[in-house]
Amino acid sequence: MTEFDKMRRGERFNSIDLDLRLRREAARLACAKYNAHPSKGNLRHITRLFASSTNTVIEPGFQCDYGTQIYLGERVYINFQCVxxxxxxxxxxxxxxxxxxxxLYTVDHPREASQRASGVCVARPIVIGSGVWIGGGAKVLPGVSVGDNAIIGANAVVRRDVAENERYVGG
Incomplete structure (x- = not known):
């Protein structure tokens, strides 16, 4: 089983694996093409990486690790400098x-320094419901789900699940 397969299955994987590094490089190049010359035509460099997207607006400065595990619903607006x-x-x-x-961070690293140095990582999915507004500068950590119509305050660090219709400002 490849490190990419392990990563996608939610198992521990080695982030410094050559195949994973090459996949991240391809995603960086796609993002760089769009970010250098933002246009609807160049947006395809990013959106063709995605697992799904429809009627998406992505402002310049967007970065992703792979893109292949990003699933976007209808009418998603992603403002400047998102990661x-x-x-x-x-x-x-x-x-x-x-x-x-x-x-939005799905990846996490071991707390033991020697394991971090070896490149071992684990990732947990993030789910953002419909009708959600995430304020500028917010960080959503691995494994978090945000319910429909929730509001995440600017600069919040979201460490836990957020209920439907909840206003979360951090903590």
Whole structure:
């Protein structure tokens, strides 16, 4: 089984594996093409990486690890300078507004320094429901689910699941 297969299955994987590094490089190049010359035509460099996307607006400065594990619903707006680390699935519902500088992190690292040095990682999916608004600068950590119509305050660090219709400002 490859490290990519392990990563997609939610098992521990080696992030410094050559195949994974090459996949991240391909995603960086796709993002760089769009970010250098943002246009609807160049947006395809990013969206063709995604598992799914429809009627998506992505402002320049977007970065992702692979893109292949990003699932976007209808009418998703991703503002400037967003980062999606998609070692696990990032699933975003319909009519979602994502503010500037929002980061979604699915990947996590061991707490033991020697394991971190070896490149071992684990990833847990992030699920964002429909009608969600995530304020600028917010960070969503691995394994978090955000319910429909929730609001995440600007600069919040989301460490736990957020219920449907909840307003989360951090903590």
């Amino acid at each position: 999606f680390l998609d070692s696990a699935a990032i699933t975003i519902g319909n009519d979602v507004l994502i503010g500037p500088g929002v980061h």
